Structure formats: C-alpha cells, structure tokens
Amino acid sequence: MIESILITGANAGLGKETARQFALKQETRKVILFCRNRAKAEAAKKDLEEQTGEKIFAIVIGDVTDADSVRKAVEEIKDPVDAIVLNAGGVVGKTGANPTPSGMNQLAATNILGNVILVEELIKRDKLRKTVLAVSAEAVPGVKMLGVKRVSMRTSSVEEFAAVLDGSYFGDKFVALQAYAYVKYAETMSTLSMARKYPRLKFVVVSPGNTKGTQAPESLPPPMRFMLKFVMMPVVFPLMGGMVHTLEVGAKRFVDVISDDRYKSGVFYASKEGKLSGDMVDQSTFFTDLKNTSFQDNAYEAIHHFIT
C-alpha cells in the first residue's frame, strides 16, 4: 500500500494530475509536492485541496537543476515516503544546450540531475520505502511522425553518455527534441541500473504517452509549438488512433505502475511500438539495447561524474 508519495514537478501538467489521483485513493495519507517555485506550488496545493477535498498536501521547494537546492530540500523531508515520482523534466527548448554549474547542460540537468540526487539522498537516509518511478518518453524508441529517431549510440560507453549529458555529443547540431530522446535514454538506463543496485526497492521507468493539457508544448520552438498545439494534437493524432490521450489517462499510467504489483522493477513501460497511447508494454521487447546491463551501468556512472 502506498500511503505517502513525493512527486517532482508537481505544480503543473502530469505531476499535478498524479498528485490529484493519488490523493483520491483511500489509503493515501500524504502527498508531497516538490516544486521550484513557491507561489506556483501554493497555488497548485490550494487547487488540489479544492478539487479533492483532502488536506494531505505538503510542499517542498527545490530546483532539480541545482544540486545544492535539492540536498537542502531533502533536509526538510522528515518522514519516510513510500514512493517517489521523478516527473520534473521536459524538452526545455532553446536554453536546453546551456551549461549548468554541474557540467550537465540544462536539458540533462532538468530531466536527470536533481531527480537522481533526490532519490539517492533519500535512500542514504533510509527515507524511501518502496517505489521509484522515473518518467521517460516514447522519444527513446523513436517517434517517426515527429521526426525523432530511435536512440542509437555508437558505443554506449561512459564517455559517450557523459557527452550526451554535457551536450558535446550533439556538436553544433543541438535539436531539442532529438537531444531530449538521448537524455531520457540516459535517465532510463541509469534507473534500470539502479533497479539492480537496490533490489529491495521497485525501480520502474514509465512514459505517460502523448498527453494533452500540459505545459510541455510551450518550450518547443514556435513553428513546432504551433504545429503540435493546433494541428497535431487536436486533428492529426486523434484521426490516427492510439496516438494521444488526456491528462487523466497519462497520469493514470504512473498511478497504475506504482500501485499494481504486476508492473515489475527494472522495466521501462510505454506504448506499443509505433504508438503514443493505449496499452503499455516492456520497451525492451522491441528495443533490445535497453536490456544491456553494461550500457545501463555506463549511464549510471556517467551521471555520477556530474554529481559531486
């Protein structure tokens, strides 16, 4: 039973909806909203209390691109949590290639840095009891329609993963959506490595699928944002079938994978090959690199080159 849960990036989109759905479960006693902006967090808390009629939300402030702010936030978490959803992230957009003090670029730091530190600091303090869910994306196995190719690394060595994280892998050709696929791959592989390192906990990777009603399109370059918001999401994807769903459905994937023992540790669950919605399947059944434990460990090691 999951009685307490912490969700990063919980003031908007999928994070906030996941908080709402967990709060409505009878057994839930506490939902911690981990957010970078106090005012947005307070507004989300108020809205969630009104929507659910529950007063079980707490706020912890931290910016996942800033290691120190995450470590400080961990000090505020007094009681152990049963589950954590590493949801803060996204495509980031133009500033994604900019460096952060950690040495990761903004894109990698947003999707990986603070999320990993948070989990490891909680584990160190024995404050994580059951489940870690890392949020990934169908961009990893590839989304042809959006021009995102399946991630294909030359060697998947520690050095190559490190180059993805600092951005040098992409040279002058930083295409935000394609780089996002590589960063989510690094996050996914590292999480699968952690599933083996911490067999007492359940570590799962989940894509919410192509989800309407989040802030995500706002960070895309203007032509792509326009196409996605006004053409692809409302017209093209629904016509194709199995390509888009609501916020409720996207967040329910997280709730189901955490709550249901049929979803196993060490697996990346997302849509069937070529789909962006519908049933979830183990992605390694058609993207076999995901099973390579050396690649997984290389991703874990590369990420830790940036955590000091």
Ligand SMILES: NC(=O)c1ccc[n+]([C@@H]2O[C@H](COP(=O)([O-])OP(=O)(O)OC[C@H]3O[C@@H](n4cnc5c(N)ncnc54)[C@H](OP(=O)(O)O)[C@@H]3O)[C@@H](O)[C@H]2O)c1
């Ligand atoms: N939407 C989709 O179709 C889709 C598909 C596949 C995967 N995903 C993944 O799902 C997750 C949630 O996406 P979403 O669509 O719900 O996006 P969203 O609506 O943009 O929400 C992202 C959340 O992350 C927070 N965040 C961003 N940077 C942060 C930072 N440095 N520190 C702390 N919090 C930060 C945002 O806070 P602010 O409000 O302060 O910016 C916001 O609460 C992401 O990991 C995304 O990659 C989404």
